[in-house]
Amino acid sequence: MSPFTYSRAANADQAVTAVSGKTPGKFLGGGTNLLDLMKMGVETPNELIDINRLPLVQIEELPDKRVRIGALARNSDVAEHALIKSRYPVLSQALLSGASPQLRNMATVGGNLLQRTRCYYFYDPAFPACNKRKPGSGCGALEGYNRIHAILGQSEQCIATHPSDMCVALAALDAIVSVRGSNGERQIAFGDFHRLPGNTPQRDTNLAPDELIVAVDLPAMPFAARSHYLKVRDRASYAFALVSVAAALNVDSNTKIKDARVALGGVAHKPWRANAAEKKLIGQDANEKTFRAAAEAELDAAKGYKYNSYKIELAKRSVIRALEIVAGMTL
Amino acid sequence: MASESEEPFRPEADGVNDHCIFGHPETRRRFIKQVAGTSVAIAIGPNILTSTSASQPVSTTTAAAIDSVKVTLNINGKKYALEVDPRVTLLDALRERLRLTGSKKGCDHGQCGACTVLVSGKRINSCLTLAVMHEGDEITTIEGLASGDELHPMQSAFIEEDGFQCGYCTPGQICSAVACVKEGHANSDDEIREWMSGNICRCGAYPNILAAIKAAKTKTLT
Numbered sequence: 045m046s047p048f049t050y051s052r053a054a055n056a057d058q059a060v061t062a063v064s065g066k067t068p069g070k071f072l073g074g075g076t077n078l079l080d081l082m083k084m085g086v087e088t089p090n091e092l093i094d095i096n097r098l099p100l101v102q103i104e105e106l107p108d109k110r111v112r113i114g115a116l117a118r119n120s121d122v123a124e125h126a127l128i129k130s131r132y133p134v135l136s137q138a139l140l141s142g143a144s145p146q147l148r149n150m151a152t153v154g155g156n157l158l159q160r161t162r163c164y165y166f167y168d169p170a171f172p173a174c175n176k177r178k179p180g181s182g183c184g185a186l187e188g189y190n191r192i193h194a195i196l197g198q199s200e201q202c203i204a205t206h207p208s209d210m211c212v213a214l215a216a217l218d219a220i221v222s223v224r225g226s227n228g229e230r231q232i233a234f235g236d237f238h239r240l241p242g243n244t245p246q247r248d249t250n251l252a253p254d255e256l257i258v259a260v261d262l263p264a265m266p267f268a269a270r271s272h273y274l275k276v277r278d279r280a281s282y283a284f285a286l287v288s289v290a291a292a293l294n295v296d297s298n299t300k301i302k303d304a305r306v307a308l309g310g311v312a313h314k315p316w317r318a319n320a321a322e323k324k325l326i327g328q329d330a331n332e333k334t335f336r337a338a339a340e341a342e343l344d345a346a347k348g349y350k351y352n353s354y355k356i357e358l359a360k361r362s363v364i365r366a367l368e369i370v371a372g373m374t375l
Numbered sequence: 376m377a378s379e380s381e382e383p384f385r386p387e388a389d390g391v392n393d394h395c396i397f398g399h400p401e402t403r404r405r406f407i408k409q410v411a412g413t414s415v416a417i418a419i420g421p422n423i424l425t426s427t428s429a430s431q432p433v434s435t436t437t438a439a440a441i442d443s444v445k446v447t448l449n450i451n452g453k454k455y456a457l458e459v460d461p462r463v464t465l466l467d468a469l470r471e472r473l474r475l476t477g478s479k480k481g482c483d484h485g486q487c488g489a490c491t492v493l494v495s496g497k498r499i500n501s502c503l504t505l506a507v508m509h510e511g512d513e514i515t516t517i518e519g520l521a522s523g524d525e526l527h528p529m530q531s532a533f534i535e536e537d538g539f540q541c542g543y544c545t546p547g548q549i550c551s552a553v554a555c556v557k558e559g560h561a562n563s564d565d566e567i568r569e570w571m572s573g574n575i576c577r578c579g580a581y582p583n584i585l586a587a588i589k590a591a592k593t594k595t596l597t
Contacts, residue, residue: 050461144573
């Protein structure tokens with residue numbers, strides 16, 4: 045691990061000031077991804093600003109019925125919280141499907157948003173080509189072993205996927221990310237937080253280097269009580285998603301779909317909001333035929349590579365399965 | 376490359392008592408140490424306490440600027456004042472500085488669970504957290520589970536149910552299992568399997584680990 049200086053921030057402003065200093069610094073939350081990447085030599089910050097003592101652990105309902113989750117709330121605490129389990133079960137399920145109990149006790153909500161891809165070519169500096177790790181060096185996955193890679197929204201520069209489960213649920217729930225930087229606080233719609241690779245795959249998000257995530261807000265969405273997270277992976281537990289689906293349906297008494305939220309994980313450089321699928325669902329009968337049409341519409345633009353073409357059919361079937369589960373839920 | 380056996384074994388080093396994985400001072404580790412003597416190197420991996428990774432050249436100006444950091448760790452009810460390079464993980468501090476070698480280094484990347492310890496009662500991977508992050512935290516390691524000579528029910532259950540073969544993952548399994556029961560995640564075989572999935576056993580002792588957790592749960596709750 046490259047050497048770094050360590051400091052502990054007492055409040056958010058102090059943390060932002062510290063990271064804005066002359067050496068490239070990083071905030072240290074749970075450390076479960078950052079320290080791992082530092083051991084691998086992928087991340088080499090000169091300075092770590094420990095933000096674990098900041099008072100950002102709350103999970104609370106705001107007067108307008110939104111639910112605010114502090115950036116330092118641990119994944120396990122969010123997953124087990126009564127408000128989250130009852131109003132946004134898809135988020136609780138997504139969190140519990142990720143990592144292990146130990147890692148969930150450490151990992152923070154803010155850090156989860158900033159998880160980096162598990163693309164083998166990115167994670168191991170022994171591979172010379174990775175545009176995300178070393179811009180301009182090429183993409184090892186494009187012609188390499190790309191079984192876990194993207195089928196939607198990728199570029200010739202990068203076909204990495206975003207690894208988070210939690211973020212797939214947050215994409216479906218239209219979450220809002222509050223961040224604080226040297227220029228004050230701003231809100232970022234979840235869909236604008238993460239980026240597609242394009243020609244700048246080294247940038248995962250639209251967060252500025254001096255910006256600290258302080259909270260994630262979940263809008264009031266009563267029908268999200270009827271939601272589900274489906275994760276398909278190589279093992280029954282403790283594995284990243286090959287494909288995952290977060291789904292919520294608002295179905296009226298005549299089984300007509302009034303509103304729908306669908307997002308996919310494991311398929312793109314960012315948590316993939318399935319807008320085309322949602323459009324096909326709204327106004328239709330909640331049945332297998334409708335779900336299939338939605339899945340087909342969303343995956344229409346999908347492109348597979350040598351080892352990951354299976355994901356296209358897998359994603360379609362996963363969307364259908366997730367929607368069937370949600371439609372079958374009684375509240 | 377540092378080795379585990381460079382220094383002679385000192386049971387009372389740094390005021391730490393004998394290592395009691397199963398409550399008995401004649402642990403497997405001590406036995407190995409005595410057999411191996413001090414001339415045989417048992418290489419366990421790069422020791423970042425004394426050396427930096429060979430793959431990453433360190434600029435001397437940066438290296439010189441890195442100050443060690445003071446931290447007081449509260450482990451198994453005892454306080455230890457340390458000065459550490461900020462890169463030292465909690466696991467390396469326990470093992471290499473405090474001679475609390477019950478917590479094991481398996482993968483060193485948070486994937487195997489051998490390093491599991493309890494911080495404020497919650498299980499975490501001690502390899503993916505820095506020692507300096509734990510000022511004032513209450514840390515419990517495998518050495519802190521027994522009360523004197525009386526084993527923790529989970530330790531007894533692992534012995535009675537033969538919940539291990541080589542034993543390397545066992546301290547992590549036991550710490551994780553203690554938390555699993557306390558969290559209320561040990562209500563069925565499937566639930567235990569899911570909530571223990573962060574602890575890998577290379578020997579495949581899973582059926583007996585499961586049996587041990589069920590037995591200990593019954594004992595603790597009745």
